[in-house]
Amino acid sequence: xxxxxxxxxxxxxxxxxxxxxxxxxxxxxxxxxxxxxxxxxxxxxxxxxxxxxxxxxxxxxxxxxxxxxxxxxxxxxxxxxxxxxxxxxxxxxxxxxxxxxxxxxxxxxxxxxxxxxxxxxxxxxxxxxxxxxxxxxxxxxxxxxxxxxxxxxxxxxxxxxxxxxxxxxxxxxxxxxxxxxxxxxxxxxxxxxxxxxxxxxxxxxxxxxxxxxxxxxxxxxxxxxxxxxxxxxxxxxxxxxxxxxxxxxxxxxxxxxxxxxxxxxxxxxxxxxxxxxxxxxxxxxxxxxxxxxxxxxxxxxxxxxxxxxxxxxxxxxxxxxxxxxxxxxxxxxxxxxxxxxxxxxxxxxxxxxxxxxxxxxxxxxxxxxxxxxxxxxxxxxxxxxxxxxxxxxxxxxxxxxxxxxxxxxxxxxxxxxxxxxxxxxxxxxxxxxxxxxxxxxxxxxxxxxxxxxxxxxxxxxxxxxxxxxxxxxxxxxxxxxxxxxxxxxxx
Amino acid sequence: xxxxxxxxxxxxxxxxxxxxxxxxxxxxxxxxxxxxxxxxxxxxxxxxxxxxxxxxxxxxxxxxxxxxxxxxxxxxxxxxxxxxxxxxxxxxxxxxxxxxxxxxxxxxxxxxxxxxxxxxxxxxxxxxxxxxxxxxxxxxxxxxxxxxxxxxxxxxxxxxxxxxxxxxxxxxxxxxxxxxxxxxxxxxxxxxxxxxxxxxxx
Numbered sequence: 001x002x003x004x005x006x007x008x009x010x011x012x013x014x015x016x017x018x019x020x021x022x023x024x025x026x027x028x029x030x031x032x033x034x035x036x037x038x039x040x041x042x043x044x045x046x047x048x049x050x051x052x053x054x055x056x057x058x059x060x061x062x063x064x065x066x067x068x069x070x071x072x073x074x075x076x077x078x079x080x081x082x083x084x085x086x087x088x089x090x091x092x093x094x095x096x097x098x099x100x101x102x103x104x105x106x107x108x109x110x111x112x113x114x115x116x117x118x119x120x121x122x123x124x125x126x127x128x129x130x131x132x133x134x135x136x137x138x139x140x141x142x143x144x145x146x147x148x149x150x151x152x153x154x155x156x157x158x159x160x161x162x163x164x165x166x167x168x169x170x171x172x173x174x175x176x177x178x179x180x181x182x183x184x185x186x187x188x189x190x191x192x193x194x195x196x197x198x199x200x201x202x203x204x205x206x207x208x209x210x211x212x213x214x215x216x217x218x219x220x221x222x223x224x225x226x227x228x229x230x231x232x233x234x235x236x237x238x239x240x241x242x243x244x245x246x247x248x249x250x251x252x253x254x255x256x257x258x259x260x261x262x263x264x265x266x267x268x269x270x271x272x273x274x275x276x277x278x279x280x281x282x283x284x285x286x287x288x289x290x291x292x293x294x295x296x297x298x299x300x301x302x303x304x305x306x307x308x309x310x311x312x313x314x315x316x317x318x319x320x321x322x323x324x325x326x327x328x329x330x331x332x333x334x335x336x337x338x339x340x341x342x343x344x345x346x347x348x349x350x351x352x353x354x355x356x357x358x359x360x361x362x363x364x365x366x367x368x369x370x371x372x373x374x375x376x377x378x379x380x381x382x383x384x385x386x387x388x389x390x391x392x393x394x395x396x397x398x399x400x401x402x403x404x405x406x407x408x409x410x411x412x413x414x415x416x417x418x419x420x421x422x423x424x425x426x427x428x429x430x431x432x433x434x435x436x437x438x439x440x441x442x443x444x445x446x447x448x449x450x451x452x453x454x455x456x457x458x459x460x461x462x463x464x465x466x467x468x469x470x471x472x473x474x475x476x477x478x479x480x481x482x483x484x485x486x487x488x489x490x491x
Numbered sequence: 492x493x494x495x496x497x498x499x500x501x502x503x504x505x506x507x508x509x510x511x512x513x514x515x516x517x518x519x520x521x522x523x524x525x526x527x528x529x530x531x532x533x534x535x536x537x538x539x540x541x542x543x544x545x546x547x548x549x550x551x552x553x554x555x556x557x558x559x560x561x562x563x564x565x566x567x568x569x570x571x572x573x574x575x576x577x578x579x580x581x582x583x584x585x586x587x588x589x590x591x592x593x594x595x596x597x598x599x600x601x602x603x604x605x606x607x608x609x610x611x612x613x614x615x616x617x618x619x620x621x622x623x624x625x626x627x628x629x630x631x632x633x634x635x636x637x638x639x640x641x642x643x644x645x646x647x648x649x650x651x652x653x654x655x656x657x658x659x660x661x662x663x664x665x666x667x668x669x670x671x672x673x674x675x676x677x678x679x680x681x682x683x684x685x686x687x688x689x690x691x692x693x
Contacts, residue, residue, distance in 0.1 A: 062577065131579065149578060156546050156577055161644050163545055164635070167538075167669040173648065176663040180656055183663075 011204045020200040024193055031189040038181040042174045050166040058159040062152060069148040072108050073128050079103035080126045080136060091137050100141065108146050115142040206234045214241070222249055254461050257434070261458050264436040268451075269329035272322045279315055279322070286311045328436070328451045334375035334462050341414055341482075342369050344376060345403055348383040356391040358398050365405040372414060372484055374463055379482070382456040382467070383416070386478045389452065390420035393476070408481070413465065417479040425471040433469065456480075516627070516677050519610075527611040527620065527679070529555060529567075531631055532603035538671040539633045543602070547635040547669065548574045548585060554630045555609050557620065563628065566616060571606035572636065607631070620679055627677045635669035 011017055080103045091099070093116060105111060119140040126136050134141040165173065213226045225245060226238035290308040293301065342365050349361050390401045399420050406415040425433065432438050434457050439450035460467040465482040515534050519526050531553070535543075543549055555567040572586035573596065582596035587605065596602050611617060619625070635641070649661045
């Protein structure tokens with residue numbers, strides 16, 4: 001039986017493939033149905049394409065137009081013959097014009113379009129020689145094509161078109177229509193099918209890639225992240241997965257760090273206990289030794305005074321160290337209260353301006369900030385520590401220290417950053433600065449215990465936030481991230 | 492069905508049959524010279540007649556062939572292009588294979604005598620035609636040749652389509668043409684028993 005770890009996604013198992021198959025069936029079903037309906041429509045036209053009644057009506061109309069034209073011409077000749085029943089004198093051009101006008105030639109053609117010439121015929125009759133030539137006694141009148149003739153030719157053209165379509169419908173036109181529709185349907189169906197195929201192939205490829213990515217991550221490659229090339233819901237899924245992987249990595253890192261801090265705290269607590277206990281007896285004994293000496297050797301007295309002073313100073317230093325260890329070992333749980341971060345940062349900056357007047361401090365903040373639940377004392381301690389570090393890293397020069405508060409809407413958190421223009425932190429030290437008992441301030445009136453940043457980061461993590469650093473020569477930036485709602489897991 | 496019924500049906504069926512048309516072939520004698528004459532004016536199909544009187548320019552091609560041992564022997568061929576003027580009710584001869592100058596035709600008879608008729612006068616041919624079982628194959632094509640008009644109608648049909656269909660339909664649609672062919676296999680009529688008939692006069 002194959003292990004679930006080795007199970008691969010088969011293309012035919014994907015829902016999208018099955019959906020595509022159904023869609024293709026629908027598309028091709030539509031194609032066939034459309035083709036059948038087009039064929040039936042064309043076949044139904046075949047019976048309609050030649051209408052006997054319409055053909056007869058067209059023929060009758062042509063005949064009627066001819067008869068109308070003939071009737072008009074006959075009426076004209078009849079009128080002309082009536083008017084010339086008793087000719088008094090041979091016709092002249094002027095009298096012919098009057099005669100034609102009286103007989104109503106305008107019914108056939110406009111008078112100005114007529115052409116009159118002498119007839120070559122010896123016969124003196126009034127008759128139509130053709131449809132465009134009228135003999136009136138000794139004259140030949142050429143009558144141009146009438147309106148009726150134009151109507152006739154138009155109607156004849158319609159009939160010819162009708163006959164041509166009817167004659168070619170079954171063998172030429174209908175098959176061409178059917179072939180064209182078939183090609184269009186085939187083309188559109190094929191195009192849709194290809195698009196579907198392309199989409200399905202891409203989806204299955206992406207799903208397979210996604211599955212491989214999940215497998216890689218689950219097999220221990222915690223740093224593996226899905227690429228940002230996925231589209232649609234797979235893209236959203238990949239984005240959520242990456243966020244989840246980031247959270248898992250962050251929580252793991254946080255857990256490891258907190259464990260480390262806890263062990264350092266235990267060590268600090270023991271160290272404080274072991275050191276603190278003998279300090280008081282040592283100090284009392286030294287004091288007794290100093291006070292009981294009654295000798296008159298001035299050199300010895302001087303040595304004793306100097307030794308007593310040094311021992312007391314070292315005891316004070318040890319006490320201070322013990323206090324630091326104790327404080328580190330007894331870091332309290334955050335007591336959250338509604339806090340205006342703007343006011344908190346402003347008050348811390350005011351304090352530091354007094355403590356380090358040689359440096360310039362400024363605050364950049366948005367106008368409106370939502371309140372956040374945090375432990376004011378602990379966060380104040382963090383901010384003071386960061387500002388103090390920035391100031392003390394620039395003891396030999398006047399530094400510009402900027403505190404910036406930003407809203408990170410995407411992560412639902414504040415970003416409070418402290419930035420200075422000092423020499424920066426060496427790259428190899430940037431990972432070590434969070435460890436306890438690591439310090440660069442070994443000399444001076446207040447040598448460091450190497451606990452400040454460890455405490456600060458512990459406080460940040462206890463607030464479900466984080467403390468990060470980025471540094472290069474001329475710019476060091478510590479960023480404290482605090483979520484709006486500390487009880488909500490980090491997005 | 493009783494016998495009377497069957498007879499009644501047979502009589503009715505026979506009475507409904509179209510009368511047999513006269514053969515388009517006939518023998519003629521002119522000054523002792525015999526000829527076999529063919530006229531297809533009464534044999535045209537309805538579609539062919541319609542085509543001739545449609546007003547389109549119409550082309551006719553008439554062929555008369557006789558079967559021989561070596562194949563079909565062409566005896567006669569005639570080609571005409573005419574256009575019937577529906578307004579003037581006359582035929583215009585546009586082209587005639589055997590004439591240099593088109594003639595004026597006034598009636599359908601003029602047209603059929605010129606374009607749908609054939610006369611076989613060659614004595615050898617006539618003699619060969621009288622051999623037993625001999626027959627003639629007559630083929631007549633009548634086609635509309637108003638290509639400009641057909642092109643216009645084709646364009647009109649294409650314009651009726653829309654969108655993508657128009658281009659495709661234009662590509663698919665063939666030439667619009669009206670054409671009707673007629674092929675007749677004619678048996679020769681009996682030769683009138685007269686003197687000087689071709690079989691008697693080698």
